[in-house]
Amino acid sequence: MPSSHRPGLRVSSGLTIPEAELSWRFSRSSGPGGQGVNTADSRVELVWDAAHSTVLTPHQRDRILDRLSSRLVNGALTIAASEHRAQLRNRDAARERLVALVADALRPPAPQRRATKPSRGSKERRLTAKKRRTDVKQMRKPPRDG
Secondary structure: OOHHHOOOEEEEOOEEEOHHHEEEEEEOOOOOOHHHHHOOOOEEEEEEEOOOOOOOOHHHHHHHHHHOOOOEEOOEEEEEEOOOOOHHHHHHHHHHHHHHHHHHHHOOOOOOOOOOOOOHHHHHHHHHHHHHHHHHHHHHOOOOOO
């Protein structure tokens, strides 16, 4: 079943962007397409106003506005899709891209790395390996007359 028949855009189990918050713009796509390229409005722009969305919690809104700040224009996120020749396929591509972007932005940050010291065994193994390499290279040199 295509995603365009669902009421809203499901991002995660706890978040679905309602269809009413999504706005679409259509234009002519550039690139190859034969005779239809000049007549069909197959390029799609999907616009979602994240800053004024009613489905986001204040925490989610802050995280999205922070993480996607470089892509937002006045709090709105715009996704363009023109890789397919059919408008419907471009609409689905834009919806999938929006879901992936929002889901990624809402993902909690990875825990901080805790600094650790190398173990005694690992230090010894490293030094033993270095010594072995040194010996191998020494054996390659011609003997010195002393």
